[in-house]
Amino acid sequence: MTLFQFILIAGVVLAAILLIVLMPGDRSRAIKRIFALLFAAAAVLAILFPNALTAIAGFFGIGRGADLLLYGSVIAMLLFAVSVIRAKARSDDRVTELARAVALMEARLREQQEEGTDER
Structure with missing residues (x-):
């Protein structure tokens, strides 16, 4: 893992934590937290495996990740x-x-x- 990947992952994790902690308390709070965690997991995977993003893009007919x-x-x-x-x-x-x-x-x-x- 490169230093830049580590910095990006740390930024994504920090953003997800802030989203979870600072969200206002309404009925959809749990759904928002789940989406924040899914986004963070997808971002970390895209950072660690950039070729997988290109493969997914190819599946959808998009040239590049x-x-x-x-x-x-x-x-x-x-x-x-x-x-x-x-x-x-x-x-x-x-x-x-x-x-x-x-x-x-x-x-x-x-x-x-x-x-x-x-x-x-």
């Missing part, structure tokens, strides 16, 4: 972009709900204060 890796990276980047956009939309919805609740609460407080000053 690097091209297969590029196509997979593009798909992964698009999936990541979709998940980020969905998360932002959910966050925006939550902020909108909170803003509405605060506005209604402030209106009720003002109404109560006005009623209190009218009775005096």
